[in-house]
Amino acid sequence: MTQDQVTGSAMAALIDSNALNTAAPAGPAGPAGAASAALSHVSMSYDGKLEVLHDIDFKLNEGEFLSIVGPSGCGKSTILRLISGLAQPSKGIVEVASHAGKPSHVGFMFQRDALLPWADVNANIAVGLECAGVPKERHAARIKELLDLLGLAEFGHYYPRALSGGMRQRVALGRLLAYDSDIMLMDEPFGALDAQTKMMMGYELLRIWTENRKSVVFVTHDIEEAIGLSDRILVMSARPGRIKSEYRVELPRPRDLRGVRKLPAFHELSEKIWRDIVA
Numbered sequence: 001m002t003q004d005q006v007t008g009s010a011m012a013a014l015i016d017s018n019a020l021n022t023a024a025p026a027g028p029a030g031p032a033g034a035a036s037a038a039l040s041h042v043s044m045s046y047d048g049k050l051e052v053l054h055d056i057d058f059k060l061n062e063g064e065f066l067s068i069v070g071p072s073g074c075g076k077s078t079i080l081r082l083i084s085g086l087a088q089p090s091k092g093i094v095e096v097a098s099h100a101g102k103p104s105h106v107g108f109m110f111q112r113d114a115l116l117p118w119a120d121v122n123a124n125i126a127v128g129l130e131c132a133g134v135p136k137e138r139h140a141a142r143i144k145e146l147l148d149l150l151g152l153a154e155f156g157h158y159y160p161r162a163l164s165g166g167m168r169q170r171v172a173l174g175r176l177l178a179y180d181s182d183i184m185l186m187d188e189p190f191g192a193l194d195a196q197t198k199m200m201m202g203y204e205l206l207r208i209w210t211e212n213r214k215s216v217v218f219v220t221h222d223i224e225e226a227i228g229l230s231d232r233i234l235v236m237s238a239r240p241g242r243i244k245s246e247y248r249v250e251l252p253r254p255r256d257l258r259g260v261r262k263l264p265a266f267h268e269l270s271e272k273i274w275r276d277i278v279a
């Protein structure tokens, strides 16, 4: 991978929704700093021939944690690309709500951490602050807060190559949080991590989300991860991707991710989603 490609992917993680149609938020105002998004009858074909998404219609509410699960290749990442403005729909409308005439910021976190390899942890997180327009003199204090939050206080001067996969994903999460976007798009962000690290990252993400209540679209192929984290889950069918079913997760919050896995309601929901996916 060239330096330019890496820079490109890091920058793509931090996106301004200027490119999108913006609309006033519908309904009552949600938590400060969160935004809603809506896909209305969206279909998508990358080459004008093969349809990868068909008639996708859903709304992300302000402050909601929404997950999308479905088989590989069904178009989950494409939905995130559409919300971010990195891709345009072939049919239908993608809208991200704006606040008081200002565009909403949309942040993207990828499965592969997309950190800048030649920059240390502090500098990688500073990218998020720069893109958010945080004045330079406030960077050091904010970076320290984020490193404390993510258990990386000792690692500000480490380079990505000297960190474990889990630590690199924490830095990527730190950069996403530094950007302070209204919508966080997370594309299988913990997919490459071992089960235990993945669980720890889930706890951290929920703790941070509970404090900040950003709107989140979380893509995963792990049904149990989706149930543990989410308010609502969209289940997709194989290509062309459609939304096959939708489930509201009624488990209590704050959630103990390990504890909820023992509840009968958790197992019932997991079975239903599994059956939808394999049917």
Ligand SMILES: Nc1ncnc2c1ncn2[C@@H]1O[C@H](COP(=O)(O)OP(=O)(O)O)[C@@H](O)[C@H]1O
Pocket (backbone or CB within 6 Å): 046, 047, 052, 070, 071, 072, 073, 074, 075, 076, 077, 078, 079, 239
């Ligand atoms: N940039 C692209 N150009 C052409 N086809 C693409 C591109 N990105 C994805 N696709 C195709 O679109 C379909 C959906 O891909 P993707 O959204 O990545 O699925 P998922 O994230 O659910 O695995 C796949 O068939 C994939 O090959």
Ligand SMILES: [Mg+2]
Pocket (backbone or CB within 6 Å): 076, 077, 078, 187
């Ligand atoms: Mg994908």
